[in-house]
C-alpha cells in the first residue's frame with residue numbers, strides 16, 4: 001500500500017466556545033485524490049486550515065510525512081510540500097498572472113526549473129498564457145481559480161489541498177476545473193478536495209469522507225459513496 005502522507009487523528013478545533021471540529025480522523029495516502037464533502041458549516045474549511053498550520057487545534061494530532069505538525073508554521077509546511085488553495089482563491093489582484101506564478105515559486109531557487117514550470121502551467125491552463133501580462137484582479141472568477149491552482153502548483157507540492165474550487169463558477173468553468181483537478185492528480189500530485197458539489201467531487205475521488213457537524217460520518221471509495229442511499233439523499237438531492 002502507498003505511503004501515508006497525512007494522518008489526522010481525533011482532531012478538535014474550536015473558535016472560542018464554538019466547537020467546529022469535534023474529533024476528526026482522516027488519512028491521505030500518496031497519489032490519492034480524496035474528496036471531503038458536507039453541508040455548510042460542517043467544519044471542512046476549519047479542518048483544512050488546521051492541516052496547513054494556519055489554525056491551531058486543541059485536541060488530537062495531525063501528522064504530515066510521519067511527523068506531527070504541532071508547533072510548525074504554515075511556511076515550514078509549504079516548504080515540505082503541503083500547499084493549499086483557499087476558498088475565495090486569494091490571488092494577488094494587483095499583480096499580473098506571470099507575477100502571481102512567480103510568487104507561487106518563492107520557496108524555490110532553481111530559476112530554469114521555475115521558468116519551465118511557468119511554461120508547463122501555461123500548457124495546462126492556456127487561458128493564463130493568453131493573459132499572462134493582465135492584472136489578476138481583472139480576470140473572471142474561473143480564471144482566478146485557475147491562477148490560484150497554478151500558483152499553488154508552482155511550489156511543486158506533494159499534497160495539494162483545494163477548498164471549494166468550483167464555488168461560484170459557471171457550469172463550463174466548473175467542468176474545466178474538475179478536468180484540471182483530475183489531470184493534476186494523474187500527474188502524481190496527491191489531492192484533498194473540499195467541495196459542495198458532492199456529485200462531481202465523488203465522481204473523481206479515489207476515496208471520500210462525509211463530514212457533518214464537526215465529525216466524519218461516512219467514508220469509503222468515491223464510487224461507493226456516490227451510490228450510497230444516505231449520501232444520495234443528504235448531499236445529492238435524490
Ligand code: ATP
Nearest residue numbers: 015018020038039040041042043044045046047196
Ligand atoms: P462551508 O462549506 O459553508 O464553507 P465548512 O464545512 O467549510 O462550511 P467551516 O467554515 O469549517 O465549515 O465552519 C465550521 C463552523 O465553525 C461553522 O459553524 C462556522 O460558523 C464556524 N466558524 C468558522 N470560522 C469561524 C471563526 N473565524 N470564528 C467563529 N466561528 C467560526
